[in-house]
Amino acid sequence: MRYLRLYLHFLRFSFSRAMEFRLDFFFKIIMDCMFYVVNLGFYKILFLTTPMLAGWSEDQTMVFVSSYLLVDALHMTVFASNMWMIPFSINRGDLDSYLTRPVSTLFFVSLRDFAANSFINLLMAIGIFAYTLMNLKAPYTTGQLLFYVGCILNGWLLHYVLQMIFIIPVFWTQSSRGFSDFFFSMGVAIERPDLVYRGVLRWLLTLVLPFALIVSFPARLFFGPETPHLFLHLVFVTLAAWGFMLWFWKKGLRAYSSASS
Amino acid sequence: MSWPARVVSTELRKILAYRSDFWVNFxxxxxxxxxxxxxxxQSIFESNGQTEIGGFTLSQMTLYYLLAPLTIKILMGENIGFFSREIYDGGLNRYLVWPLPPIGYKLLTYLTYSAFYTAQLALLYTFARFFLDDRPYELSEFLRLIAGLGYILVAAIGYFCMMCLCELVAFxxxxxxxxxxMxxxxxxxxxxxxxxxSFxxxxxxxxIQYLPFAAFISGPVNLILGRSTPMEALQSFVVMLVWLPILGLAVRALWKKGNLQYTGVGM
Structure with a gap:
């Protein structure tokens, strides 16, 4: 309850701050719209060359695309601006003030800033998601849809965990970015159906750095028919990634030496 | 040592300062x-049962996807925020006492990054070319690579101007x-x-063939890969040359107008 109340305060501050910088607010909305157009355009053009992609038809692929746009919008709204600042907080020693507060430091640094502009984009992403679902030719039940949305929400949290795993090394590397650029480069792995990956790359993206589990596994579970082992894989890897991230964060905090860490 | 040489040497040291970051990110x-x-x-080629799509074999497509992202990385030079940060915090004041032209200095720092990434591209491409393409390596291919790298560096000036137009809005x-x-x-x-x-x-x-983006990215990539005829490469280069002064003049106008807005104590 205490954390929920704190988060509502974060929301209020974030919205009032966003309204102070209106032009920036507007620019960011357009920026995210462009991201959506580019991604939808990419797959639209790709389907001019092929009728199927990794066993998915165009309407199925568009549901997959709109799902990762949804995950991105959720991430941008809730976590992204906070995560951008974490390496700087560690590097400059600003983490001190968070460590002394009577709440979880991870909670505070991950959720403090709510991106009001991205919230508008989140509504758009939900609209695109609903539109692609309406155009999906294969039938599905409400239960299947709810299960899919649940898996997407799981993918969103997994996305956060993976980004944290790439940020935490900043405790040791002493740079202001950590391995964030590497994470953003890997982001493209989320945007491709996992069945295109084979061999070592498949092992890497479904087990070690499970980017393929964020949206592609949920989409495969939704489109079916898939065996339960796919769902178990998703659950097991998500839990393992969470556990590893929490352990890694604690290790990082122990290595933290305040200013100029 | 002249000031441009000092600037280049300082920037190179910055690039290599965080080596673990550098290699992991690279x-x-x-x-x-x-x-x-x-x-x-590979999945598309196999599902269609084709060995060539849109004039590309899988190996050529792989080389394309090596070159195109590296080209945009070269064009982007130094990362976002190189001017806007100084406008916000009043750091632009330093150019009043520095014996350097601000835009010239920024262009040089930007191009140092571009040149560094260009060397990476040359190495990686040459390495990948021998692995992915069975055809014998000919002198013309080497000349195309050299011409393409020069082309990309000139294009980086154009992209710098476009970045400046975005950054200077910070006034x-x-x-x-x-x-x-965006x-x-x-x-x-x-x-x-x-x-x-081509897809x-x-x-x-x-x-889009008349917009600067295709001339800046596809133009040099297709030249290096030998996918464009000399006439097409020349046409693309001319489109770029036409855009360069337009973008340069736009930067100059925005810089002049922005300077009148600048308060010098942070925006």
Whole structure:
């Protein structure tokens, strides 16, 4: 309850701050719209060359695309601006003030800033998601849809965990970015159906750095028919990634030496 | 040592200061992305049962996806925020006492990054070419690579101007990094970083061949890969040359107008 109340305060501050910088607010909305157009355009053009992609038809692929746009919008709204600042907080020693507060430091640094502009984009992403679902030719039940949305929400949290795993090394590397650029480069792995990956790359993206589990596994579970082992894989890897991230964060905090860490 | 040489040497030291970051990011941004692009296209080639799509074999497509992302990385030079940060915090004041022209100094720092990434591209491409392409390596291919690298460096000046146009909006707006990101999306999409432009619908191609993005990215990539005729490469180069003064003049006008807005104590 205490954390929920704190988060509502974060929301209020974030919205009032966003309204102070209106032009920036507007620019960011357009920026995210462009991201959506580019991604939808990419797959639209790709389907001019092929009728199927990794066993998915165009309407199925568009549901997959709109799902990762949804995950991105959720991430941008809730976590992204906070995560951008974490390496700087560690590097400059600003983490001190968070460590002394009577709440979880991870909670505070991950959720403090709510991106009001991205919230508008989140509504758009939900609209695109609903539109692609309406155009999906294969039938599905409400239960299947709810299960899919649940898996997407799981993918969103997994996305956060993976980004944290790439940020935490900043405790040791002493740079202001950590391995964030590497994470953003890997982001493209989320945007491709996992069945295109084979061999070592498949092992890497479904087990070690499970980017393929964020949206592609949920989409495969939704489109079916898939065996339960796919769902178990998703659950097991998500839990393992969470556990590893929490352990890694604690290790990082122990290595933290305040200013100029 | 002259000031340009000092600036270049300082920037090179900065690039190499965080080596672990540098190598991890470099490998991530190139090798992993390349493998992902190849996996996608391999799946398309196999599901269609074709050995050639849109004039590309799988090996040529792989080389394309090595070159195109590296080209945009070269064009982007130094990262977002190189001017806007100084406008916000009043750091632009230093150019009143520095014996350097501000835009010239920024261009040089930007191009140092570009030149460094160009060397990376040359090495990686040569390495990958021998692995992926069975054809014997000819002198003309080497000459195309040299010409293409020169082309990219000139294009980097054009992209610098476009970045400046985004950054200088900071004289009026509170935050402009989103404009830089927008530019990257548009340049990537219309320049052929995500997909070769030959896959785009005819009407769209007709339009984008006259925009700077295709000339900045697809032009040199197709030249290096030998996918454009000398006439097409020249046409693309001319389009770029036409855009350079237009963008340069726009930067100059915005800089002059922005300076009148600047308060010198942070915006």
């Amino acid at each position: 490998l991530g941004q190139t090798i992993i992305q390349l493998f992902i692009a190849r996996a996608l296209w 009026w707006a509170d935050n402009t990094w989103s404009l830089g990101v 530019l990257r999306f548009v340049a990537g999409f219309l320049g052929g970083t995500f997909l070769p432009l 785009y619908p005819e009407t769209l191609r007709e339009i």
